[in-house]
Amino acid sequence: FQGQECDIIIFTAVRSNNYSRIGFLNDERRLNVAATRARYSFVLICSASTVSSGNRTWEKLIVDAHQRCAFHSSATDKLIADTTRKIQNEEKRFKSFENNSNSELFEKALWKMVFTCDFRNSVSNGMSELVQSQLWKALIRLADGKWPNHMIQSNLVSKQYRNIIHVYGVLEFSVVWSVDVNQDNGEQYICLLDFVKEKKELSIAISRAEAKLKMYSEGYINRCAEKNYKKKVVCPKAWEVHDNDGFIWEFTKDNDKYSNNESKADTLQETIKGKDAVIHNKFFDLTTNVVKLFTFSIADFRNIKLPFTMSREQKKIVFDPKSLFILGRSGTGKTTIMLQRMFLQDIDWRKNVDESLSTNEKFPRQMLVTASSILCEAIKKSYHDMQEDNKKLEECSQSTRSSNERKQSELLNVSHHQLCCTAAEKDRLGPKSFTDCSDGYYPLIITYSKFLLMLDGTLESNSFFSKFKLKSLNIIEVDFNRFKKRYFPHFDRSKRVGDASLLFTEIMTFIKGSLGSLQTTNGYISKEEYLQLTKNRDSTLSHPERINIYECFVKYEKMKAETYLGDYDLLDVVTHVYQSLTKNPHLFSSQYLLNNVYVDEVQDL
Numbered sequence: 001f002q003g004q005e006c007d008i009i010i011f012t013a014v015r016s017n018n019y020s021r022i023g024f025l026n027d028e029r030r031l032n033v034a035a036t037r038a039r040y041s042f043v044l045i046c047s048a049s050t051v052s053s054g055n056r057t058w059e060k061l062i063v064d065a066h067q068r069c070a071f072h073s074s075a076t077d078k079l080i081a082d083t084t085r086k087i088q089n090e091e092k093r094f095k096s097f098e099n100n101s102n103s104e105l106f107e108k109a110l111w112k113m114v115f116t117c118d119f120r121n122s123v124s125n126g127m128s129e130l131v132q133s134q135l136w137k138a139l140i141r142l143a144d145g146k147w148p149n150h151m152i153q154s155n156l157v158s159k160q161y162r163n164i165i166h167v168y169g170v171l172e173f174s175v176v177w178s179v180d181v182n183q184d185n186g187e188q189y190i191c192l193l194d195f196v197k198e199k200k201e202l203s204i205a206i207s208r209a210e211a212k213l214k215m216y217s218e219g220y221i222n223r224c225a226e227k228n229y230k231k232k233v234v235c236p237k238a239w240e241v242h243d244n245d246g247f248i249w250e251f252t253k254d255n256d257k258y259s260n261n262e263s264k265a266d267t268l269q270e271t272i273k274g275k276d277a278v279i280h281n282k283f284f285d286l287t288t289n290v291v292k293l294f295t296f297s298i299a300d301f302r303n304i305k306l307p308f309t310m311s312r313e314q315k316k317i318v319f320d321p322k323s324l325f326i327l328g329r330s331g332t333g334k335t336t337i338m339l340q341r342m343f344l345q346d347i348d349w350r351k352n353v354d355e356s357l358s359t360n361e362k363f364p365r366q367m368l369v370t371a372s373s374i375l376c377e378a379i380k381k382s383y384h385d386m387q388e389d390n391k392k393l394e395e396c397s398q399s400t401r402s403s404n405e406r407k408q409s410e411l412l413n414v415s416h417h418q419l420c421c422t423a424a425e426k427d428r429l430g431p432k433s434f435t436d437c438s439d440g441y442y443p444l445i446i447t448y449s450k451f452l453l454m455l456d457g458t459l460e461s462n463s464f465f466s467k468f469k470l471k472s473l474n475i476i477e478v479d480f481n482r483f484k485k486r487y488f489p490h491f492d493r494s495k496r497v498g499d500a501s502l503l504f505t506e507i508m509t510f511i512k513g514s515l516g517s518l519q520t521t522n523g524y525i526s527k528e529e530y531l532q533l534t535k536n537r538d539s540t541l542s543h544p545e546r547i548n549i550y551e552c553f554v555k556y557e558k559m560k561a562e563t564y565l566g567d568y569d570l571l572d573v574v575t576h577v578y579q580s581l582t583k584n585p586h587l588f589s590s591q592y593l594l595n596n597v598y599v600d601e602v603q604d605l
Contacts, residue, residue: 009038013046020054028057035061048073106288109143111236112182113286115192118205120284122195131171135195136291138170142177142190143286145233156206163225165193165209173197176205178213181223183249184315186239188224191283217248318344338598339379342366342443343386345596365593366443369451370600379600380445433457434592449477452573459587464568464576473566480504486564487556495548497541506541507553512571523575524553 011034015022024030035042044061048071052059065071074081106113123135141148148168157165168175176194181187194205213221228237241247284290314333317324318341326334349364370376430446431437433454437444446454456464468475476482484500497503510533511517512524520526527550534543541549560567581587 005037005039007039008041010043013051015050016047017050020050022051022055026055031057106143106286106291110145111143112189113143113192114189114283115286116283118194119192131173134170138168138175145235147234156203158210161210161213164213165206174202176209178209179224181220186241188236219247220249335379335600338600339383342368342598346443363439363442364595366596367594368443368445368598368600369448371448372601373447376445376447383445449570452570455577456573458592459580462580464573468566475566478567478569487559490559491552491555495551497545497548503549503552506549507556508571511553518575518578523572
């Protein structure tokens, strides 16, 4: 600062220790430069005992301030005392948070805090302990409603959103956060959007936040922007929420304002697709245990799958006690919500378990069935990660686990072992029937074909596959690829209608897959019944084409019986199981009852 002047200079010595060590401030030339830059007022903030004990020049300066009644401390000045006490209390709270495993620092805060994946990834990205501690102290102040007056009103934020999107400086970093309103209880909360260092990153974070806000209605925006001051504390404001109150939260095609032209929501969705679409991000609750995972427990927190906060509609689905049918577009989170419902059912069951119950009753028997083996593996891994990460969260608040929890952990390890296998190995290692399905296999996440094989295996001596085993045949399922390679080339060319996929679909969907086929002894409808489908309004096949398709079907069944003796298709198993249970419903005893069944991708079954 040499060679420059200001009317007022505020200088902080940033030295406070019991050893009178003041570093380069020992050089009196530095003090000379600092103290002579002010035209009217020089304000020195320091630890008087630290700077004056080992340096004569500093000692003279402190003595001179005393003599001119210009020395102010927490002992003589109420403002300094209050400020010092406030800082000390924050330090004590943070130390308590670090040392006390039962601390509920964020749970008891004035403001509810949630954070995005971007914030989580940024905070997990190898920052120093100093940055981490300063960040959490800043967030504690935000959660307590003690928002700083010097909060940056970034010029990067559009004018209409400057009361909602805020930038809070933490050392050389910036916390990007906004105020939102919970659609369930109508209360404001704080959403932590990102933690960035570079100006370019800050610009991107603000752009994403604005993209999210553009989906909100004007009334929603106004609620987010409102401030509720009580003395110097900003308190969250709340509004009553009713299902039929007519309040519009977000722009949709149903809003009257856009009903006669192109929906504003459609236009906005196009502009914020991909990575910048914050509206599709998951949000997570900032709890004390989560912060401990960030700070003290896990090296790479980005790999932790936290339970995300759900919308009102998602909560209705998850907590509804009745059976549900969920219909939605691809990518709208149907499978995720189903997993969440299954996971919370499992947690709730274990919390309320009666220790006097038998082992079989201590764990809920839940099963999820899906068509795709690839999706099935992804769901298994996701559910296993949810279980493991939930344990890590619980272990942040308790250092030891009970024997019952260890038992659950062992069962989870069984599931993890299964996850490391291929699909073929899993069919061999997994349960062959519901009789073999111990509690270690639940929740049971399997494909539709595996479900059918387990049902058939539970029939034991009456199993569909017993006839193949007696003849020592090589058992192979006829899927589309085998049908196309082994069967389709042998059909009379003059009888083929379309390609192999059309023939396979007609056979599996209508000839063998219709409700009428279950009522027959052989498991498929007659030629006359199939030809009747031509009269349906939505039929695209002519009468002669259906005749040819049915003749190809007859050829297919003949080849299975005479050429490929070990071949079967899933509908053969369906027919056998259905007819066996129809004749003798007592083949399945009550010991095989499941508490909850979830079926994913119903349209593919």
